[in-house]
Amino acid sequence: MRLTRFSQALLVSVLAISSAGSVAETISGNTAESLLPDSNLIRQTLTQLPAMRTSRFQQDIADAQDQKLQSGGHEWQLRLSQTERKETGNIRTRDQEISLERPVRWFGKTEHDMRLGEKGREVAKIAYADSWHESARTLLNDWFDSLRTQAAVTQYEQQLQLSRQLRDIAAKRVKAGEAARLDLQLAETEVSKLEAQLQTAEMQHARQLELLQYHYPALKLPVVRELPIPSAASAEHRIEAIMEDNHELELATLEADYAKLQLSRTAKDEMPDPVIGVRAARERNGQDTLVGFSIAIPLGGQSRRADTGQAAGKAGMAQARLDVVRQKVWREALKVTQQRNQMYTIWKALDQAKRQSEQQSQLMMKAYQLGEISLSDSLQIRKTALETAFSAQQAQLDALFAEARFELDAHRLWPFDAHH
Template identity: 90%
Template sequence: MKPLYFSHTLVTLTLTVLFSSAAAENISDKKQETLLPDSALIRQTLTQLPGMRASRFQQDIADAQDQKLQSGGHEWQLRLSQTERKETGNVRTRDQEVSLERPVRWFGKTEHDLRLGEKGREVAKIAYADSWHESARTLLNDWFDSLRTQAAVQQFGEQLQLSRQLRDIAAKRVKAGEAAKLDLQLAETEVSKLEAQLQTAEMQHARQLELLQYHYPALTLPVLHTLPVPSPATAEHRIEAIMEDNHELELATLEADYAKLQLSRTAKDEMPDPVIGIRAARERNGQDTLVGFSIAIPLGGQSRRADTGQAAGKAGMAQAKLDVVRQKVWREALKVTQQRNQMYTIWKALDQAKRQSEQQSQLMMKAYQLGEISLSDSLQIRKTATETAFSAQQAQLDALFAEARFELDAHRLWPFDAHH
């Protein structure tokens, strides 16, 4: 009768576990809790990061450079002179002269400088946006690392509770004379092992929270309750969604354009700017008054041609960097897109395995309680269930992270706001 009773128990518990799992999944779908902080708090946190403040200063520098290019780098020069003249007959007279001079940009240099200033401001703006995106990536990584360690604490805590239940069952069976003392020793060993694993997980979680609080003091520390169910990839989750609006690629493009403008501007400097001036003079103690106009043209040399060659090299480097960045961004977009799909598939497989393993573990615990299997077999199944549950939980977090990372790179999560 024992095998028949065990079969009946197995079927009953299987149906119970399956129904409970389905109900739990349904509740999880309806009561999904967001894993990420409030967007307004994220914006405030990112704005205050040291790297973002440094990027803000780059914008100030670009604004000042634009103002300088609008006014030009040339300055007015005031020249004063006085000369004493000694003529025949021991007659002494004095001459005074005042002149105002300034180099003047010509051959379209003013228009080039205006374009350079505007392009420099565009570069600084996109550099700030790119810094925002990189800082958001780092924050997302740190946040999910803290969720992973917190999930590990919860997982080992749940497994420890089940192992203590199994130990209590073993103690009752030993006391009733239905099992050997070795069973109780094995159960206590498993409890001690899980207590040590839980303590290690708690230490790792505490360190991760300290890191999170140090770098992002404005954020509320994450509290993990129920993990949302990852969503499968759709037609929108493709490489083009990332490539179409990418700050790093846009920054490299603008830097290449800026280098080309600099090359064109430097080439124009091979023709030096003339220095124009007006002058007024009094000679012979004011007997003669002079008013005139002056122009001086520097004679360009090898130095100016060398500057043009240097600017050409920088323009070539900027173009080569653009090609490198384009390939890098495409590879990263491909990686993020593939992970978005693969992590979901891996989680689905491990989640199914976890459900089956949990069912077997619960059934075997009941079977051991009824004396139908040995404790060593039950512990082995419990160990397998623990490892599978932990892997499934981490895979679920990996899938949720891959989902969030794709949305971040596609600028649908925490998008950059030019007003911040």
């Protein structure tokens, strides 16, 4: 009769958990962002990363290049000459000449260079924004990896506590003569196994914390005792939310435009720039004074046409890369969107199974305490409960990560524009 009453209690408890699961989820109002550090601290951390410093230097280079293009690459050239003249009758005279020359841009090259310099600055700015986003992605991955190892430690601590309780129950039953000594040995073995698993989890967590502190010394991992409830995707969580504002795609577009401008500018150089100058000369020991104006026009050749062909190839490559990046961004947006939906669905199923498994484990422990089942059956239920709880916990973190990753890619989490 005891076994029958236990089976009925088990069925009632499982049904109760099934009906109460949704109520427990609506109680919590936390989001994935509550697991993350303060946004201002994140921005300060990202700014100090090596990748961001490199991108900042690229902006400095683009500014300098813009200044060069505005002023032009041509320089003034000062030419001095002196000639000694020997005439009939052994008369010697000296001639001196001074000239100032400089090539000048024509056929709209100056305006074109100004546009090219401004476009280069735009490319550098968006490259910085894209580097910001990629660094934020890496930080988010590293942060959740640390949360996963921390959650594993917490999970094993809880399971070890329950296993020790079961060992104490077995010890009392053995002492009372209600169970064989083998039960106590099995319980102690289970405790030792969980202690070893806990030590392994603690080592992995410590190693992950070291990596986190090395890369992001200003960040401190919070102690999470209870994970927030993941939120389901809504109509706003679609591919377009990521595609509408994507730094990588914008960067590829600007680079293609920049390559087209370079092609147009190089084609203009097939018409060489003239060299203009002014000159003054004194001849015959100053008896004659000359002032004049000079102009020289280089004769373009095959080399300039080859430069245009090379620029055309680069422009074609930039356009082809834009098409590749557009497809890549779309695939990643689809993946992020689908993962958010899939991870939430998987977590819901595993969370329900975890609740049922935990209830069964508790009832089995009571049943063993009452002598209704063997310890080996109870340990098997405990093992199943542990595996289910661990899988549900990791699925919950995966769902929270997918939620945060979508918000990051949609530029609603740690947005670049807010930093500037």
